Structure formats: C-alpha cells, structure tokens
Amino acid sequence: MGAERPPVRARSLILAAFVGLILSLGAASAAHAAPAAWAPAVDVSPGQPGREAVSAVAPDGAIIAAWTSDSSPDAAILFATSHDDGASWSAPVNLSGTGAYDASPRIAVLDDGTITVVFAHNFTTVQATTSLDDGASWSSPRTLSSPGVEAVYSTVVTDGDTFIASWSQYTGGILYALDVSSSSDGLTWGPITGRPRHRLRAHPDGHLVERQRRTD
Numbered sequence: 001m002g003a004e005r006p007p008v009r010a011r012s013l014i015l016a017a018f019v020g021l022i023l024s025l026g027a028a029s030a031a032h033a034a035p036a037a038w039a040p041a042v043d044v045s046p047g048q049p050g051r052e053a054v055s056a057v058a059p060d061g062a063i064i065a066a067w068t069s070d071s072s073p074d075a076a077i078l079f080a081t082s083h084d085d086g087a088s089w090s091a092p093v094n095l096s097g098t099g100a101y102d103a104s105p106r107i108a109v110l111d112d113g114t115i116t117v118v119f120a121h122n123f124t125t126v127q128a129t130t131s132l133d134d135g136a137s138w139s140s141p142r143t144l145s146s147p148g149v150e151a152v153y154s155t156v157v158t159d160g161d162t163f164i165a166s167w168s169q170y171t172g173g174i175l176y177a178l179d180v181s182s183s184s185d186g187l188t189w190g191p192i193t194g195r196p197r198h199r200l201r202a203h204p205d206g207h208l209v210e211r212q213r214r215t216d
Contacts, residue, residue, distance in 0.1 A: 044080050044089045045069060054107045058115070064135060066095070066105040066117050075101045077119050081135050095119075095129050095138055102127070104154065111160040116186040118144070118156040118165050126154040126167045130186030144181050144189055145169065151179070165189070 044050070044065065053067035063082040068075055069092070076096035080089045095117060096102040105119040114132055121127040126145040129138045144165055145151035154167040166180045183189045 056107050056109050058109050059113055066107045068103045075103050077102045077105045106155045108156045108158040114186055116163050118154050124150050126151045
C-alpha cells in the first residue's frame with residue numbers, strides 16, 4: 001500500500017457524502033479549493049431522477065459515481081465519470097439489464113483502476129459488474145449471493161488489491177447471517193464464506209474493519 005492511498009480514500013468518503021446529497025436533488029457539483037466555496041451545481045443525470053448515489057476516486061484522480069435511476073416499474077444502476085474535479089461528467093452508462101429493478105449500488109476501485117459496482121437485483125439477489133477500462137465498458141452482471149436465498153444490505157470494499165463484497169441474507173423470514181466473497185479482478189469471485197452477525201467497513205486509511213454483534 002503506497003503512501004498516497006490515505007488521502008485518496010479520505011477524499012473518496014467526502015465525495016460520497018457530497019455526491020449523494022446533490023444527486024438526491026438530481027445534480028452534483030465539485031468543490032473549489034476554498035473549503036467553504038462550491039462550484040455551481042452540475043446535472044449528472046439530466047432528465048432522469050436519481051437517488052442512492054455513491055462515489056469514489058480512481059488512482060488517476062477521476063471521480064466515479066453510481067446511482068439508482070427510477071423508471072417505473074423498473075430501476076437501473078447508472079454510472080458516470082468526471083476527469084475535471086466534477087466540473088463536467090460523462091454521459092451516464094446503464095449497468096443494468098432491461099426489465100429489472102436494480103438499486104442500492106456500492107462502488108469500489110482497486111489501485112490498478114479496476115472498478116466494481118455491487119447492487120441489489122430484483123430485491124432478492126446481490127449482483128456485481130466490473131470495468132477494466134475506466135468505466136468505458138462493463139462485464140455482464142454476475143450474481144454473488146446464494147441461489148434461492150433472499151440477499152440484502154450489500155456492500156463492497158477494497159484493500160487496494162482485492163474486492164471484498166458482503167451482504168446479509170434472509171432464511172425463513174429471519175435475517176441471520178452475513179456472506180462474504182472476494183475477487184482480485186472483479187470478474188472471478190471466490191466461494192461464499194458465512195460470517196454470522198458481522199459487518200465489514202472500509203476505513204479511510206485502507207484497512208478493513210469488521211464489526212461483530214454478540215448475543216451472549
């Protein structure tokens with residue numbers, strides 16, 4: 001892990017909160033150098049309602065963002081990139097298939113620039129899609145969760161070299177476990193490892209933090 005990683009991850013968390021707030025109103029903007037000054041809002045999803053926005057900073061400094069766009073009765077995951085600190089954005093790319101309800105995206109990027117977006121598919125499964133070319137093209141969505149089991153509350157974090165996706169699952173109407181799968185490239189994922197009552201989070205310095213609830 002290089003010396004430049006901590007400020008990039010800290011900036012990513014700030015941008016996530018900022019883009020989430022602005023996209024909930026249908027727009028996003030970038031900050032000036034002065035902490036209290038902001039540039040005029042930029043519409044990242046023109047003509048399309050947006051919510052549940054998340055963002056990250058790529059190793060080359062690009063800001064990448066994903067969000068849920070509603071088009072009743074369907075919903076899709078959209079993605080856009082900014083290479084000028086948020087002053088302008090690429091046209092949104094649809095990461096979802098047709099006739100699906102995809103929502104609640106989570107985004108992570110490796111040190112080599114590989115991007116993965118994890119999201120909820122049709123309220124029942126967790127899927128992931130990956131880009132190896134800075135978001136220009138994406139892999140077909142891959143289901144990560146176990147077949148026949150309702151999966152919710154997904155997230156994806158990275159230590160810079162590996163993606164770690166996690167989610168909770170319902171069995172018999174009871175939310176009881178967290179499942180985890182990892183990937184070094186976002187295309188091939190390892191076996192699911194059950195972690196009952198655990199939750200993973202990415203710390204700004206790049207470490208993975210595991211939270212456990214005890215019932216004894």
